[in-house]
């Protein structure tokens with residue numbers, strides 16, 4: 090691939106249009122196809138019957154997230170304290186008990202990434218650095234020209250040996266890389 094045709098990885102997780110904190114979400118309803126992602130770290134499991142979690146947004150403000158989806162227990166299976174919850178086009182909700190947070194009805198609007206927010210920022214910075222240095226299309230392990238890519242997240246490898254070497258680390262972050270690459274390809278308007 091010619092250098093000029095490589096798409097730059099330039100995702101900015103601090104862009105408050107794409108990744109607002111809960112206090113700066115768009116005031117007006119979005120245009121068609123316009124969305125934003127709210128990133129919050131899960132800090133406590135407060136479920137009794139229904140899955141309910143305490144979370145903290147990028148400004149360290151606490152909110153609650155309650156699952157009112159058709160299969161709440163199933164949709165909560167990836168919720169773990171210390172991991173990052175992503176909600177697409179979230180809207181704040183005032184619960185009857187006075188708490189403020191997010192009432193999730195559509196499971197397709199939530200995804201839990203199995204890393205802390207600090208780690209998410211660190212992985213994103215690493216991808217940007219590799220992109221800036223022109224190394225992103227090369228092998229993740231040895232920077233040789235790559236032939237194969239992970240089928241899920243498109244991380245590149247020069248050989249099965251390098252893919253195998255990277256697997257213990259990679260399996261923990263594959264879903265994270267997939268989400269970051271998807272967001273990088275998104276036009277946030």
Ligand SMILES: [Zn+2]
Pocket residue numbers: 228229230231232233246247248251
């Ligand atoms: Zn390699």
Ligand SMILES: [Zn+2]
Pocket residue numbers: 239240241242243244259263264266
């Ligand atoms: Zn992968």
